[in-house]
Amino acid sequence: LICAPVMGESVDDMLMEMRKAKEYGADLVEVRLDYIKNFSPRKDLDTLIRECPLPTLITYRPKWEGGLYEGDENKRLDALRVAMELGVDYIDIELQVAHEFIHSVHAKKPEKFKIIVSSHNYQSTPSVEDIGDLVARIQATGADIVKIATTALEITDVARMFQIIVHSQVPIIGLVMGERGLMSRLLCPKFGGYLTFGAIEAGKLSAPGQPTIKDLLDKYNFRQIGPDTKVFGVIGKPVSQSKSPLLYNNAFKSIGYNGVYVQFLVDDIAKFLKTYPSPDFAGFSCTMPHKEAALEYLDEIDPIAKLIGAVNCIVRRSDGKLSGYNTDYFGAISAIEDGLRSLLAGKLFVVIGAGGAGKALAFGAKEKGARVVIANRTFDRASKLADIVGGQAISLMELDNFHPEDGMVLANTTSIGMQPKVDETPIPKKALSNYSLVFDAVYTPKLTRLLREAEECGATVVSGLEMFIRQAYEQYERFTGLPAPKELFR
Ligand SMILES: NC(=O)c1ccc[n+]([C@@H]2O[C@H](COP(=O)([O-])OP(=O)(O)OC[C@H]3O[C@@H](n4cnc5c(N)ncnc54)[C@H](OP(=O)(O)O)[C@@H]3O)[C@@H](O)[C@H]2O)c1
Structure with missing residues (x-):
């Protein structure tokens, strides 16, 4: 599911953003009440819930959990109870107050109404054991859905969140914030996350690292991603400017290939390759500054790549080993010979x-x-x-x-x-x-x-x-074993 956070300062702004969320293809909206100025709970919630064109999640995030609300705690929780009475689909409540809140609404809880209990860590991503303990504490509150958001200091932090999500017995939203955590947001359907957040507009984010709904759908083919989807991507630093995801994902979509191509913002290539050894991570393009360093961590290197001393394409073989190639030279030389x-x-x-x-x-x-x-x-x-x-x-x-x-x-x-x-x-x-x-x-x-x-x-x-x-379609053929739809690369 794609959930679009709406953060208008007035009810009218919120309604406008909700309509956009639906138009762009979101499945539900998260209404961030803490963004509304002069909020009057019963009246505003009634309008917001009644007029929202999509299933609605209400969040009223206090400052102590990274939101904007600084007022009285009872009033905040009362507003969430009103939302429930008015028939909202979901509410989000912070772990710290969840036990008491859930106890207070238990008897009146409508059947279809779901409570998400959330915990945000804006500093780091703890160990698997610590996140596991957190999941257990959240479950113990009576949550219908667990939400854990941590912060990526390195891309390898995301592996721990994937491990938690894959093994979770309860519906779980597990996201790793920040640019290095992007993969956790894009690959949520592969690892079984309940939802991901998609911004309505670039730069209008409710948490760091959120992609837009448009990027999720058009650039990363989010709807096509499932448990068996193979993951490819470009390893580099920086990588956010890369046009490769659009190029490869378009090509994958055109032939119905079950793969997705993402960006990997990698600081330490040795650690990255060691942390993601599974066949799910099937191939990597390699760009600056890792093209030369990568050689050291591969099981097999193409002779010309060895001479050049750099690889830009890494493929995981069926036996799990990594082979490196240099398709840069092929791309340039073939273009020059064609020109001549x-x-x-x-x-x-x-x-x-x-x-x-x-x-x-x-x-x-x-x-x-x-x-x-x-x-x-x-x-x-x-x-x-x-x-x-x-x-x-x-x-x-x-x-x-x-x-x-x-x-x-x-x-x-x-x-x-x-x-x-x-x-x-x-x-x-x-x-x-x-x-x-x-x-x-x-x-x-x-x-x-x-x-x-x-x-x-x-x-x-x-x-x-x-x-x-040309180097890109050479990589595509090495990744998929299929002829590249060359016209799509132009
Ligand atoms: N079209 C493609 O697919 C493709 C693929 C790969 C790279 N590229 C492009 O190729 C360029 C080089 O990339 P790279 O990976 O080879 O970089 P690199 O390894 O850092 O090498 C840069 C080279 O450029 C020279 N250089 C840099 N600034 C210079 C200046 N102001 N005056 C004179 N020489 C200068 C350096 O000379 P020194 O030895 O004196 O430092 C060095 O020889 C980049 O623009 C990159 O975008 C394009």
Whole structure:
């Protein structure tokens, strides 16, 4: 279920938000009474409950549990009793006062009415034993539904909440707040959580880390997630900007593949891989800053990825072991060869940059039989890479007048020209007429200054977006074992 918190300052605002929640596809709304200014319980609750177009949960969160209400405690609990009398579907009551409250309404409790007893921890996520004890204490109050919200300091904290939810004998809402806890909100149907919260608008959250209803439904295919859904995702830091979830989840949906692709905001890759060893976590894309560190924790590494010294794709094999690949080089080299309408063999291939992407391009071109030249700001790095690849190193200064032959290929693998510094370029325009094709790994913007000037000099240009798309469908095929619906990746 998707529950939309509504937090208007007036009853009219609340009603407007409720209508939006229904329109966007939520299943129920949580009315946060503590947000209403000049709240008059009987009158306002009557309107809110009567006019809500969806099943309704009433919450009146006090300041001592992270809400806004600071008034008299009896008045707060009275308002919840009134909500029950008026026929609301659910109320949320904090563990600290739940026992007494439930006792007070026990005799009058309507059959369909459910009480959620909640506990919020805004500091951390306790051990499995401590969360288990908390569940038991909540159950002992007579709760119909248990709600526990903790805070993720690391993404590995979420594993403990999943463990609790999977083994819970009672309906349970188990969420881990914060950006590192996002997965607990997205995967709630997989592990059996009763509901997740979906914000009506981005930035209008009732707790940190909430996705929007729209993202849950459109970006993560929330309705398609079930116990057998395989989980994939991008491991990185930062990852919130990643377009990959949309790309992969669209592709999964198009062929009815039972998988979901999420973001994993990971601080420590070794700990992450160790904490999520189950076959449920079937594959990972790997981005900065973990591409190189990941190698150490894999059971098998593709030979080219080993040479490059970086993986961007990790697949869990049927025996549970992890295999690593580098699909970056495949994406870039195949796009360049398509752009050339010929093979790279024998061509002079100039790479600017000697970082992760530089290595991938250099080894990829070498594997295709090109002669490789590396130009890098830190000359030492260029030298080292040229030595391993079996190529030549030059300085960035030399690059400006480098013209041993016509028809060379140039690949920029530095971040020069990337948004927001779109006016920058790694090489003067006059040097570009020496190249038949120019590739730029930067893909924001799609047409960089480098590519625009190369085009003006008559070179064929290939955008980093092409590399990104192609490496993504190569990963998709490794993840699913199925041909990628390539048109959907464009
Ligand atoms: N299209 C795709 O699918 C794709 C895939 C991967 C990466 N990329 C893009 O490729 C770029 C590089 O990524 P990466 O992972 O290779 O990064 P990286 O490992 O950090 O390497 C960065 C490289 O750029 C050079 N560099 C950075 N700033 C520079 C500047 N101001 N002037 C001169 N050289 C500079 C560095 O030189 P030093 O050695 O001197 O520091 C280094 O060689 C990024 O823009 C990334 O978005 C695109």
